[in-house]
C-alpha cells in the first residue's frame with residue numbers, strides 16, 4: 001500500500017509556510033497546517049483543500065509549551081505518526097527605520113522575542129514531535145533559516161548581506177547551530193535534519209519586498225522534506241547548494 005506521507009508545517013497560514021504546505025500537498029502528502037490563529041488557520045486549510053490538498057488544521061503557537069503538546073496529541077490522533085516536520089514559523093523582531101537592528105542600541109526584549117520563536121520554538125516543536133517522527137520509515141526535519149544567519153557571509157565585507165540585524169540574523173545563526181547538534185544526536189536514526197534558506201521572498205515578513213515568490217522560497221524546503229534515505233543531514237542549503245556557516 002502506498003500510504004500518504006504525513007507532514008506538519010509550522011506557520012503555514014501564509015507566506016512561505018503556506019507555499020511549503022501546498023507544495024508538499026501537491027506531492028501527495030497529507031499536510032497539517034500549523035497556525036496559532038484559528039480564523040487564519042481555517043482559511044488556509046480551506047484554500048488548500050480547494051486546491052486538492054489533504055490538509056488538516058493544527059492549532060499551534062510554537063512559543064507555548066501547552067499549545068505544542070496539544071499539537072503533538074492532535075497529530076498523533078489524526079495520523080499516528082509524522083514523516084515530515086517543517087519548522088517554518090519565524091519573526092523578524094522589531095526593526096529600525098532602515099529595516100535594521102543596531103546592536104549598540106538593541107532592546108533586549110526584541111532579542112528575547114526573536115529567539116523565543118525562531119530558536120526555542122523550533123526546539124520545543126521538534127522535541128514534541130520526535131516520538132511521532134521516530135515512527136516514520138523516512139523522517140525528515142527542515143528548519144527554515146536564512147543566509148543572513150551565515151557568519152561567513154556576514155563577516156565578508158565584499159558581500160552585500162543587507163542591513164545590520166543584531167537580533168534576527170543571530171537567531172538564524174543559533175538555529176543553524178542547533179540544527180547541527182540535532183543532526184549529530186540523531187545520526188544513524190534515519191532522521192535527516194537540515195536548514196533551508198528561502199532567499200529574499202515577498203511576504204508579510206519583508207513588507208512584500210523581495211524578488212522571489214513564496215513558491216520559489218518553498219522549493220529548497222520541499223526538496224529537503226523529500227530527501228531520499230541516506231541523504232544529507234546537518235547541512236544548510238538554498239536553491240544553489242550549500243551555504244557556508
Ligand SMILES: NC(=O)c1ccc[n+]([C@@H]2O[C@H](COP(=O)([O-])OP(=O)(O)OC[C@H]3O[C@@H](n4cnc5c(N)ncnc54)[C@H](OP(=O)(O)O)[C@@H]3O)[C@@H](O)[C@H]2O)c1
Pocket residue numbers: 010011012013014015016017034035036037040060061062063088089090091117121144145146147197198199200201202203204205206210
Ligand atoms: N521572507 C523572506 O524573505 C525570508 C527570508 C529568509 C528566511 N525567511 C524565513 O521564512 C520563514 C517564513 O517567513 P515568511 O516570509 O513566510 O513570513 P510570514 O509571511 O510573516 O509568515 C510567518 C509565519 O510564521 C507564523 N508565526 C510567527 N510566530 C508564530 C508563533 N509563535 N507560533 C506559530 N506561528 C507563528 C505566522 O503566523 P501569524 O500569521 O499568526 O503571524 C506566519 O504564519 C521564517 O522563519 C523566516 O525567518 C523568510
